[in-house]
Amino acid sequence: MSAVAKSTAHSIVEASPRTKAFAGTLVVLYALVAILPLLWIAATAFKSQSDAIAYPPKVIFQPTLEGYVNLFTVRTRQTREFINSLPPATAWYDKLVRSHDMVIAGPSKVVPRFINSLVIGFGSTFLAVLLGTLAAYAFSRFRIPLADDLLFFILSTRMMPPVAVAIPIYLMYRQLNLTDTKIGMILLYTAVNVSLAVWLLKGFIDEIPREYEEAALVDGYTRLQALRKVVLPQAVTGIAATAIFCLIFSWNEYAFAVLLTSGDAQTMPPFIPFIIGEGGQDWPAVAAATTLFVIPIVLFTILLRKHLLRGITFGAVRK
Amino acid sequence: MTAIIHPDAPADRVGAQSPFRVARRVRGLSDRAIAWLFVAPTVALLLAINIFPLVWMIRLSFTNLNLSMSYLPLRFVGLDNYSDILTDEDLWLRLQTTAQFVISSVALQVVIGFGLALLINRQFRSHSFWTTIILLPMMLSPAVVGNFWTLLFQPQIGPFNYVVGLFTGIPPSSFSMTGEVALAPWTIVLVDTWMWAPYVMLICLAGLRSIPDYIYEAAEVDRASSLRQFWSITLPMTMPFLMLAVLFRAIENFKMFDMVNLLTSGGPGSTTELVSITLKRAAFEKWRTGYSSALAIILFVTVFGAANIYVKALNRVKQR
Numbered sequence: 001m002s003a004v005a006k007s008t009a010h011s012i013v014e015a016s017p018r019t020k021a022f023a024g025t026l027v028v029l030y031a032l033v034a035i036l037p038l039l040w041i042a043a044t045a046f047k048s049q050s051d052a053i054a055y056p057p058k059v060i061f062q063p064t065l066e067g068y069v070n071l072f073t074v075r076t077r078q079t080r081e082f083i084n085s086l087p088p089a090t091a092w093y094d095k096l097v098r099s100h101d102m103v104i105a106g107p108s109k110v111v112p113r114f115i116n117s118l119v120i121g122f123g124s125t126f127l128a129v130l131l132g133t134l135a136a137y138a139f140s141r142f143r144i145p146l147a148d149d150l151l152f153f154i155l156s157t158r159m160m161p162p163v164a165v166a167i168p169i170y171l172m173y174r175q176l177n178l179t180d181t182k183i184g185m186i187l188l189y190t191a192v193n194v195s196l197a198v199w200l201l202k203g204f205i206d207e208i209p210r211e212y213e214e215a216a217l218v219d220g221y222t223r224l225q226a227l228r229k230v231v232l233p234q235a236v237t238g239i240a241a242t243a244i245f246c247l248i249f250s251w252n253e254y255a256f257a258v259l260l261t262s263g264d265a266q267t268m269p270p271f272i273p274f275i276i277g278e279g280g281q282d283w284p285a286v287a288a289a290t291t292l293f294v295i296p297i298v299l300f301t302i303l304l305r306k307h308l309l310r311g312i313t314f315g316a317v318r319k
Numbered sequence: 320m321t322a323i324i325h326p327d328a329p330a331d332r333v334g335a336q337s338p339f340r341v342a343r344r345v346r347g348l349s350d351r352a353i354a355w356l357f358v359a360p361t362v363a364l365l366l367a368i369n370i371f372p373l374v375w376m377i378r379l380s381f382t383n384l385n386l387s388m389s390y391l392p393l394r395f396v397g398l399d400n401y402s403d404i405l406t407d408e409d410l411w412l413r414l415q416t417t418a419q420f421v422i423s424s425v426a427l428q429v430v431i432g433f434g435l436a437l438l439i440n441r442q443f444r445s446h447s448f449w450t451t452i453i454l455l456p457m458m459l460s461p462a463v464v465g466n467f468w469t470l471l472f473q474p475q476i477g478p479f480n481y482v483v484g485l486f487t488g489i490p491p492s493s494f495s496m497t498g499e500v501a502l503a504p505w506t507i508v509l510v511d512t513w514m515w516a517p518y519v520m521l522i523c524l525a526g527l528r529s530i531p532d533y534i535y536e537a538a539e540v541d542r543a544s545s546l547r548q549f550w551s552i553t554l555p556m557t558m559p560f561l562m563l564a565v566l567f568r569a570i571e572n573f574k575m576f577d578m579v580n581l582l583t584s585g586g587p588g589s590t591t592e593l594v595s596i597t598l599k600r601a602a603f604e605k606w607r608t609g610y611s612s613a614l615a616i617i618l619f620v621t622v623f624g625a626a627n628i629y630v631k632a633l634n635r636v637k638q639r
Binding site: 015019020021023024026027028030031034035037038040041044052053054055056057131132134135137138139142143144150152153154155156157159160161162163164165166167168169170171172187188190191194195198222223224248251252253254255258259269270272273281283286287290293294297298300301302305308309312313314316317 | 348350351353354355356357358360361362364365367368369371372373375376379435437438439441442443444446447449450451452453454455456457458459460461462463466467468470471475476477478481491492513517518521522525560563567570573574576577580581595598599602603608611612614615616618619622623625626627629630633634636637
């Protein structure tokens, strides 16, 4: 009797070891296949030009930093005689470039583009989280007329097709001299991110018991003091997770960036596909840029893994 | 005095018995003032960046504005742009292409995502590590993804064709995933599924975990087969979550631009030209602002309707 009960319980709550092993194998296989493209790109970043376009594709190759050097520099092709007439190269990257009959002419645009990504990303994240926290607190704690409609309006702005949104923004920014400016992009990304921030943070703040604040109010705090000293410290994890989601959006965004910027405010996503060498895309350099661009996202994903579900469902699903 | 500054003070007096309300009335700003003060900046920003341009665009959609010919006098053409769009056979083809892309990619993602969720729900050892690995693609920039898959799909040098060649014996340089009319529509489905099947998986996993064990225990007592348990318990109870994922993916793919723009840029010919790419060409290459505003409005209305259904689904899941 007890043996039967035991085996039933086992099959219900927990899968049998064989089922588990089978499920595990399939999932691990899928994960390995899914991660392969990323590993291939990371490897391509360390290939030489000729290894990158070799047939059959090379799995084992002599690693080189050529791709990274090409990403950060602009080079010109020179004759052997000219290169020999130069003072001997001291830096390793100079030697590397000269071994291909080229000299470094200057830095490429990748660093300014990277800085644009950082400035626009952090700027819009800061504003979106600031506005979002205030609005979320109000939606969570006060009775706001038509709150549901207002929340739907806020979310619906995020779901609009970016190309369609960009048409009037383009015209408006032209009038205001905001095209291809960091301020313009920060404002635009803030508007897109604030909807996510309000929804996510409302979920987090809803979970903080009201009793804490009420106790603080009885103790003579004003609402604002109670918000600052009681609610915000409790919401820190939620605010951090929300900030990372906003940052990832701004970091990854392409449609607005490609339609509304061309130089001064261009971010990495529209820049990466146009890293070209002699004759087409410089694949090792593109792969190097992609790797550097993706590494922060990988780290953030690991940091966020407990909150991912919330983030992709606007705070509706919490587990 | 407070009554003059705070219009809602009389209402507070009604509930003055509670110490909480006394505290609120006596000190600092009233709650209503704070509520408005806190919501106003967000609403103002959205009005300035979203609603004002939208209203402007509605106006433009009734004009002949063309930015490449801005010397032409601005003329109101009534509903001409809308009737042009609705009678344009090419545009209907683009919508058809978009619909095919949405349906096939979402269907594939549901099958793979739900399947993975069922497997991961077996809670094998180190499942959370592998789950995180599987989730990576969906966190990446779609544009960067589209760009690096063009390398993987290169007929000669790309690893994709080579691996396909290894398994099937088809010469790797004999086909091009992004360059052939028959293959390109499936290529964008494939890459989109690689990116977003994890999304469906994550949401389904939450659905599976929301099913209490005792329901399965009861089914076991009733000697229901595992297939029966799947159809009568697992599937119906995960359905609200699955719907959520399907709706969101459908909306996102309906407006898909970035990944496909970099992977195939709508080609070859116009086999992968989704409606967002058409819109981008009309607005930012042909500069037909009036026409493209009208098309944008049509897309807005569609997405708005879908978003409404999505939020209803969200609220249903929230109550669980």
